Amino acid sequence: MNEQILDNEAIMSDVNMPEVKGSLVYKCIGCGQVYDIYEFVYICLECGSLLKIHNTEFDQFKQIPAEKWKEIFDSRRNTLLPELSGVFRFHELILPVVTMQDIIYLGEAQTPIVRANPELSAWVGAPFSVKNDGLNPSASFKDRGMASAISFLNHVIRVKNLDNVLGICASTGDTSAAAALYLSYLPKSKVSAVVLLPQGKVTPQQLSQPLGSGARVIEMPGVFDDCMRIVEELAQKYNVFLLNSKNPVRILGQKSYAYEIAQQLGWDTTELVVVVPIGNAGNITAVMEGFVDLQSLGIIDELPCILGVQSHHADPVSRWHSTGDYVPVKVSPSVAQAAMIGDPVSFPKVRQLVSEYFDGRFFVVSVSESEIMEGMLTANRHGHVVCTQGGESVAGLKKALKNHVVLDTKRFVVDSTSHQLKFSSFQQMYFDDTFDSGYGIQTKDELKNKPILLEARATTIAQFLGLKKKD
Ligand SMILES: Cc1ncc(COP(=O)(O)O)c(C=O)c1O
Ligand SMILES: [Zn+2]
Incomplete structure (x- = not known):
C-alpha cells in the first residue's frame, strides 16, 4: 500500500538505505x-x-567513521519512508537482519523532548526536559520494543514459513496494550495474541487497549510477578513467542530511546543525566545499552549518567544500589503501577552494565507515593502530559537534586514512559481523596481539581468568576 501512495524510489535516492548487515x-x-x-x-x-x-560482525560497524553514522541517521530523520520513520531509523543498530519488507511501522518513536518551563524547573530544582514516550501509538514506550519484536516475528514467519504463532506476554498493562496492537497488524492466519494481567491491577484504560485490539485477555489473581512466572513456564514448555522484555528482541527497539535523545541533542551527551523509572528493569537496560552502542561507534564522546527511580513500595534496585545486596522485595500498592515489581527480571543485566560501563555514572533514588503523585500533578499543571511513572521520574530528579545525588549543573532529560490519560484514575483518586490506606498518600488541597456545575447563563458564570463588565 505504501508503494501506491509514495514514490519510494525517489525517496530512497535521498536517504541512506540500510544494507542488511551483520x-x-x-x-x-x-x-x-x-x-x-x-x-x-x-x-x-x-x-x-x-x-x-x-x-x-559489530566490529565492522566501527570501521565506519562516526561522522558517516551521524550523516546516515540524520538523513533518515525526515524521511517519508514509513519503514525508516520509527525505531528502524537506527536499523543497523537494532535488527540489521530484518529487511525493509518485514518492518512493521505503526507510528512509534520520534517522541518530542519538551523543555520544562521556568516555574516547573524551579519547583524541581534545575532546568530539565521531558521526553514523553506517552506520545506513541499505544501511549507508552513499549511500542518501541514491540516494533522491533513484531517486525522480527514477521521476518521469522516469512523466512521459516510459520503458521499459528501465539504471541504472549504478562503485563502491568502497557506491554499488553502494545503487544496486542502490534500483533493485530499481522495476518490472523499466522498470528494470535494472548495477554495475562493481574486482576484489578491495571487501569480501566489499559484494560480497554488489548480488548480493543482483539487479543484474548486472561486475568489472574496476584500481582505482575505472578503473571510473569506463568508466562515464563509457558514459554519454557510450549511453543509460544514471548513478548516480555525478557525476550531480548524487545530490548533492541527500546534502545532507540537513547539513540533519539543523542540525536535530538545534536549527538552531544556531555554533562547529561537521563532519568528513568524502574520496574522490570527492561527499559533502563535498553537505555544504557543504547548509549553504550553509540559510544562504541564514537558517535557520542561520553556516556550520560543514568538516574533510576523507584517507589519506596517497590524498590529492590534502589536498595541494591545503597547496600550492595540484591534482595527481591514484596511490593506494596503503588500509583506507579507499571513499575510495581519486586524482583525485576532484567536486574542481572543492569548489574552487568553498571559494572562494565556505568560505574560512577549510575544512581538510584526511591520516592514516596505522595511524591510521585505530586510530581505527576505538578508537571501536568505546567504543560506536560505525564503518567504516574513520569511523575515518579520528575519526583526522583527533584529528590536527587535536593540530596545532591546529582549536580544542578548537569543537563537532564526525564523519561515519561506513558501518557497521562492511561493513569487518569489515580489522578481522580487524588482529587477525591479515595486512595486506599495501603498507598500511604497524603493529598494536598492545592493540587486537587474538580468540575463545577453551573446553570447555562453567561451572567451566572461571570458572577462565579468575578468578571468585571466592559465599559
Ligand atoms: C508506563 C510504564 N513505565 C515504566 C515501566 C517500567 O519499565 P520496565 O519494566 O522496563 O522497568 C513500565 C513497564 O511496564 C510501564 O508500562
Ligand atoms: Zn548460560
Missing part, C-alpha cells in the same frame, strides 16, 4: 553460550541466565 545470535550473559537467532529461546538452556542479542 550476523545476529543470542548470547548468554552468564556463560557466553550462543543460540541461533531463528529459534524461540529466552533464557540460556545451559545456565538459565538472560540472553542478549549479539551482532558477531
Whole structure:
C-alpha cells in the first residue's frame, strides 16, 4: 500500500538505505553460550541466565567513521519512508537482519523532548526536559520494543514459513496494550495474541487497549510477578513467542530511546543525566545499552549518567544500589503501577552494565507515593502530559537534586514512559481523596481539581468568576 501512495524510489535516492548487515545470535550473559537467532529461546538452556542479542560482525560497524553514522541517521530523520520513520531509523543498530519488507511501522518513536518551563524547573530544582514516550501509538514506550519484536516475528514467519504463532506476554498493562496492537497488524492466519494481567491491577484504560485490539485477555489473581512466572513456564514448555522484555528482541527497539535523545541533542551527551523509572528493569537496560552502542561507534564522546527511580513500595534496585545486596522485595500498592515489581527480571543485566560501563555514572533514588503523585500533578499543571511513572521520574530528579545525588549543573532529560490519560484514575483518586490506606498518600488541597456545575447563563458564570463588565 505504501508503494501506491509514495514514490519510494525517489525517496530512497535521498536517504541512506540500510544494507542488511551483520550476523545476529543470542548470547548468554552468564556463560557466553550462543543460540541461533531463528529459534524461540529466552533464557540460556545451559545456565538459565538472560540472553542478549549479539551482532558477531559489530566490529565492522566501527570501521565506519562516526561522522558517516551521524550523516546516515540524520538523513533518515525526515524521511517519508514509513519503514525508516520509527525505531528502524537506527536499523543497523537494532535488527540489521530484518529487511525493509518485514518492518512493521505503526507510528512509534520520534517522541518530542519538551523543555520544562521556568516555574516547573524551579519547583524541581534545575532546568530539565521531558521526553514523553506517552506520545506513541499505544501511549507508552513499549511500542518501541514491540516494533522491533513484531517486525522480527514477521521476518521469522516469512523466512521459516510459520503458521499459528501465539504471541504472549504478562503485563502491568502497557506491554499488553502494545503487544496486542502490534500483533493485530499481522495476518490472523499466522498470528494470535494472548495477554495475562493481574486482576484489578491495571487501569480501566489499559484494560480497554488489548480488548480493543482483539487479543484474548486472561486475568489472574496476584500481582505482575505472578503473571510473569506463568508466562515464563509457558514459554519454557510450549511453543509460544514471548513478548516480555525478557525476550531480548524487545530490548533492541527500546534502545532507540537513547539513540533519539543523542540525536535530538545534536549527538552531544556531555554533562547529561537521563532519568528513568524502574520496574522490570527492561527499559533502563535498553537505555544504557543504547548509549553504550553509540559510544562504541564514537558517535557520542561520553556516556550520560543514568538516574533510576523507584517507589519506596517497590524498590529492590534502589536498595541494591545503597547496600550492595540484591534482595527481591514484596511490593506494596503503588500509583506507579507499571513499575510495581519486586524482583525485576532484567536486574542481572543492569548489574552487568553498571559494572562494565556505568560505574560512577549510575544512581538510584526511591520516592514516596505522595511524591510521585505530586510530581505527576505538578508537571501536568505546567504543560506536560505525564503518567504516574513520569511523575515518579520528575519526583526522583527533584529528590536527587535536593540530596545532591546529582549536580544542578548537569543537563537532564526525564523519561515519561506513558501518557497521562492511561493513569487518569489515580489522578481522580487524588482529587477525591479515595486512595486506599495501603498507598500511604497524603493529598494536598492545592493540587486537587474538580468540575463545577453551573446553570447555562453567561451572567451566572461571570458572577462565579468575578468578571468585571466592559465599559
Ligand atoms: C508506563 C510504564 N513505565 C515504566 C515501566 C517500567 O519499565 P520496565 O519494566 O522496563 O522497568 C513500565 C513497564 O511496564 C510501564 O508500562
Ligand atoms: Zn548460560
